[in-house]
Amino acid sequence: MSILHGNECETGCNQNHVDLEALKTRVAELEKISARTIEQNEELAELYVAWATERFEEGDELNKVLDLFNKAEKVLQATLAHGEDDETRRRLGNVYLHRAVAYNDYEEFKPAIESYGLAITTLKPLEDKGDGEAKYDIAGIRLNRGIIYQELGEFEKAKTDFDESFTAFRAVEKISDLDTRFYMAKVSVAQGNLLRDMGEPLDKIVDAYNRAMRLFVELIDIGQMEHERELANTLLFRCTATYEDYMNREFDSETERVNKVGDVLVDVGRGIEILEKLAKNGDFGNRFDLFQALTTEGTMLLDIDKGLEAHKVFDRSINDFADFANEQDPIVLNFYAVAYENRGVASLNLGNIKESLADFDKAIENREKFLNKELSHQFGLDEEGRSVFLPALATSYANRANAYATLGNIEQAKKDAQHGLDIIHSLKDELGDELEEIEQIFENMLEQWK
Numbered sequence: 001m002s003i004l005h006g007n008e009c010e011t012g013c014n015q016n017h018v019d020l021e022a023l024k025t026r027v028a029e030l031e032k033i034s035a036r037t038i039e040q041n042e043e044l045a046e047l048y049v050a051w052a053t054e055r056f057e058e059g060d061e062l063n064k065v066l067d068l069f070n071k072a073e074k075v076l077q078a079t080l081a082h083g084e085d086d087e088t089r090r091r092l093g094n095v096y097l098h099r100a101v102a103y104n105d106y107e108e109f110k111p112a113i114e115s116y117g118l119a120i121t122t123l124k125p126l127e128d129k130g131d132g133e134a135k136y137d138i139a140g141i142r143l144n145r146g147i148i149y150q151e152l153g154e155f156e157k158a159k160t161d162f163d164e165s166f167t168a169f170r171a172v173e174k175i176s177d178l179d180t181r182f183y184m185a186k187v188s189v190a191q192g193n194l195l196r197d198m199g200e201p202l203d204k205i206v207d208a209y210n211r212a213m214r215l216f217v218e219l220i221d222i223g224q225m226e227h228e229r230e231l232a233n234t235l236l237f238r239c240t241a242t243y244e245d246y247m248n249r250e251f252d253s254e255t256e257r258v259n260k261v262g263d264v265l266v267d268v269g270r271g272i273e274i275l276e277k278l279a280k281n282g283d284f285g286n287r288f289d290l291f292q293a294l295t296t297e298g299t300m301l302l303d304i305d306k307g308l309e310a311h312k313v314f315d316r317s318i319n320d321f322a323d324f325a326n327e328q329d330p331i332v333l334n335f336y337a338v339a340y341e342n343r344g345v346a347s348l349n350l351g352n353i354k355e356s357l358a359d360f361d362k363a364i365e366n367r368e369k370f371l372n373k374e375l376s377h378q379f380g381l382d383e384e385g386r387s388v389f390l391p392a393l394a395t396s397y398a399n400r401a402n403a404y405a406t407l408g409n410i411e412q413a414k415k416d417a418q419h420g421l422d423i424i425h426s427l428k429d430e431l432g433d434e435l436e437e438i439e440q441i442f443e444n445m446l447e448q449w450k
Helices: 020-031 038-058 062-081 085-106 109-128 132-151 153-174 180-195 202-219 225-246 254-279 284-303 307-319 323-326 329-349 353-371 373-379 383-406 410-428 430-448
Strands: none
Touching: 020 038, 020 323, 038 062, 038 085, 062 085, 085 109, 085 132, 109 132, 109 383, 132 153, 132 180, 153 180, 180 202, 180 225, 202 225, 225 254, 225 284, 254 284, 284 307, 284 329, 307 329, 323 329, 329 383, 353 373, 353 383, 383 410, 383 430, 410 430
């Protein structure tokens, strides 16, 4: 069995496309047999899974994918009813796992959780017999399910799954088992991310990320260079967690805070060095990681009042990745807007007001590009998805309003402030108290400019 998440297949799953016509012909032959043998049932179930996987990878409708997985489930359940068989049980667990991945990829999270649970229940008797493969598979399933729980905000359930996943992987680890070590690292990253969401102390968060980094370094040191990207991103996760803690912590002086953030920036630079090397191959994922890292670096510099240095970093992130403005992906466009907006803030702080206005214009343009209701569906954004990005658009209007006011254009400043306030009011029913602070900012602006 393979540990799967989303539309990935990470541990040896066969990605080769099948001969669908030959497969359909064989399925039809087997379905006509009224009294199939156990072997024939198992073959038929495997063909259903192969067919479903092909449809899934081709982006077919979910109900068509599920129909085939459900047929495989029915065949294997009938086989098990005639007598316990470990391999049939393993195949049935595999069906539940693949079905869960399909649900997850189509963002049907609750059915995905249910199907992951069935996979665990099905494989548990094998694990109880000391079956290492079953233990390994259950560990991976818990990792996948924990990620969904985290996305749904069910943090305690996510924590339980991650903890049990890591313990199980560690129990089956062998010195030569590189896959297991990799998954231990992935669980550790997931634990670090979860601890951040839970608001746990920084030392716990850093411990999880450090454990992941040690494991990635071990893999890289023995020639597994493909893990450099995970290492760099985990380092940056640790940096952002530490930075957020320092920005919210009480220090004896602001100089001490700036020095602490300066230490974080040194580590950010190390992560950027790794990503710069990887991005040379032109791979979009590596380039986007580098773009995000540069944007993070610039934002940290901006927050400790190093405006000129921040401006230079944002210049690079905007100019070197200008092609990102043409991407049809809300995440990419949002980060691109962040780079423009923060460069605009740096310009505003440095007194370059007209430059800041131009950058705020671009930030608003990029955000409105994918938030326009008529276009949102093209980006795969429903109303809930739009509401995640709308507060950032309101913030862009606030920044541009300040720039207009600084130039003395109070009427345009009031228009932007009112527009931003209208956006916040449109989200009040959904987000409520979360928006009180920014709502107050807009109201203060409008009161000031009466």
